Amino acid sequence: MFSIIIPLYNKAAYVQKAIESVRAQTCQEFELIVVNDGSSDNSLEVVRNLQLSTINYQLLTQTNQGVSVARNNGVKAAQYDYIAFLDADDWWEPSYLEEMKRLIEGFPEAGVYGSSYFKVKNGQFIRATIGVAPDFNRGLINYFQVYAKTMYMPLWTGATIIKKSIFESEKGFKPELKLGEDFDLWVRVALNYPVAFVNKPLSNYNQDVDLQYRAIGEKLYKPEEHMLFSNYGDLQKNPDFQFLYERLALYGLLPYYLSGNNKKEVTEILAGINWAKHEFKYKLYYKLLPKALVRLWMTTMKLGSILKRKKLVSS
Numbered sequence: 001m002f003s004i005i006i007p008l009y010n011k012a013a014y015v016q017k018a019i020e021s022v023r024a025q026t027c028q029e030f031e032l033i034v035v036n037d038g039s040s041d042n043s044l045e046v047v048r049n050l051q052l053s054t055i056n057y058q059l060l061t062q063t064n065q066g067v068s069v070a071r072n073n074g075v076k077a078a079q080y081d082y083i084a085f086l087d088a089d090d091w092w093e094p095s096y097l098e099e100m101k102r103l104i105e106g107f108p109e110a111g112v113y114g115s116s117y118f119k120v121k122n123g124q125f126i127r128a129t130i131g132v133a134p135d136f137n138r139g140l141i142n143y144f145q146v147y148a149k150t151m152y153m154p155l156w157t158g159a160t161i162i163k164k165s166i167f168e169s170e171k172g173f174k175p176e177l178k179l180g181e182d183f184d185l186w187v188r189v190a191l192n193y194p195v196a197f198v199n200k201p202l203s204n205y206n207q208d209v210d211l212q213y214r215a216i217g218e219k220l221y222k223p224e225e226h227m228l229f230s231n232y233g234d235l236q237k238n239p240d241f242q243f244l245y246e247r248l249a250l251y252g253l254l255p256y257y258l259s260g261n262n263k264k265e266v267t268e269i270l271a272g273i274n275w276a277k278h279e280f281k282y283k284l285y286y287k288l289l290p291k292a293l294v295r296l297w298m299t300t301m302k303l304g305s306i307l308k309r310k311k312l313v314s315s
Contacts, residue, residue, distance in 0.1 A: 001029035002097055002161065003078030004086060007070035009037040011088035012046050014206065019050055021091035027098040030084070031056040035074045038064030043088070068173035068181045075167055083164050089206045090158040096202040100161050103138055103198045110140065111166045111193025112186065114155040117203040127201050128152045138198040143190035144240035146197075148247055155195070157182040159203035166193060180227025183248075191235055220261045228252050229265050246273050250282040257286060258295050 004022055008015055015034075022032055032055060036044050047059060060077060062070065067087075075083055082104065086092065096115065103113050118125040131149025132141060146154045160182075170188050173181045189195075223229035228249050235241045249269050256266050275283050285294050 001027070001080055001101060002031075002082050002084050003075070003080040003164070004030050004032045004084045005071050005074035005078070006032070006034045006086050006088055007037055007067045007074065008034055008039060008043050008047065008088045009064065009067070009070070010039050010041045010043060011209075012039075012041045012043040014089035014209070015043055015046055016050060018086055018088050018091050019047070019052070021094075022086065023052075023055060024094050025092065025097045026094050027101055028055075029101070030097060031058070031079055033057075033074045033077055034059050035070040036061045037067065037070040038062060066175060066178070068175045068177065072172040072175070075164065075172060078164060081164055082161050083167055084161045085157045086203075087158055089209045091204050091206075092158075093202045093204070096159075099198055099200060099202055103196050104161070106138065107140060107194065107196040109194055110196035111163055112155065112189050113161045113196045113198075115159045115198045115202040116200055117156055117159040117205050118201045119205050119207055121207040123208065125204070128156070128205075130154050130197070130199060132197070132199055136199050139196065140194050141197045142240060143186065143195045144238070144244045148240070148244040151247065151251075153183075154197055155182075155186040155190075156203070156205060158205055160186070162189065176224050177227055177230070178225040179221055180230075184227045184230060187232070187235060187241060191238065191241070218255070220255060220259065223262050223265045228269070229262065243277060246278060249273070250278055250286070254285060254294075254298070258291055258298070 006015070006018060019032070019034070022030070032052070034047055034057075036047070036059065044061075058077065060073060062073060071085060084097070084100070099115065100113055103115075104110075107113075116130050117128050119128060120126075129150045129152050131146040131152065131154070141154060143154055166189060170185060173185055177184055232241070232245070236245070250273065253266050253269060256262050257270070270286060275287075
């Protein structure tokens with residue numbers, strides 16, 4: 001039924017928990033494929049010591065080429081019709097695959113399937129506020145509208161399953177993207193296929209990992225590496241996609257705007273924004289206030305966030 005792909009790069013402290021959460025699934029109709037992406041720590045040793053002979057399992061190795069290549073190579077080796085992704089520092093609830101199987105059986109016409117999830121930050125489990133109605137249990141969703149409503153991803157990779165045939169027809173994750181490679185794939189799929197969603201938190205998104213091993217952080221990327229600078233072609237004719245994209249751009253481009261990085265690309269994107277559809281604060285940040293004042297405000301907010309995090313950890 002499911003081929004589970006775990007890309008592995010320097011996650012020795014976490015990968016056992018991820019794999020044990022797979023082994024503990026109430027639905028055992030799966031194979032597990034771990035793709036070691038040239039780890040330089042003892043991640044590989046940890047996996048080899050887990051005695052995984054009791055499950056359908058294979059370990060692939062490659063030189064370090066990034067998470068997209070690792071996932072794509074895992075899918076090439078997959079034997080089953082549905083592909084599930086789990087990063088080596090995240091983990092599933094025991095009923096994840098069982099619930100997703102039920103969702104697939106209920107909505108076989110869908111091309112991609114997602115569940116709600118917990119963000120784990122500072123040891124706190126925060127349920128993702130997915131933009132569906134409070135009484136929504138399971139069903140088909142408009143991915144773009146749901147995402148834009150609360151800005152919580154309705155398809156987060158660690159809680160998403162896709163038909164292998166569709167993954168292959170879309171040519172998988174783009175290796176050149178270092179940030180947002182998952183968003184890039186899910187929007188392409190959501191444009192052409194129904195999206196099914198179950199509103200239960202069945203996966204855990206670990207945000208307490210060392211930032212050097214996470215794509216999301218303070219790093220600024222080249223245009224070809226960041227999904228916001230991608231050309232989405234016909235997708236940009238879709239008003240739901242365009243609204244979502246503008247919301248993501250107004251949030252994500254601010255560090256580039258303030259630093260002057262990718263200035264040409266940032267200027268072009270901002271020129272296409274329909275400012276009347278978005279929160280007034282962004283007009284302040286980008287059009288009305290001097291950059292120095294915005295930088296000061298961002299620094300103050302960041303400091304407040306650090307102090308709040310330290311307080312939570314100490315308590």
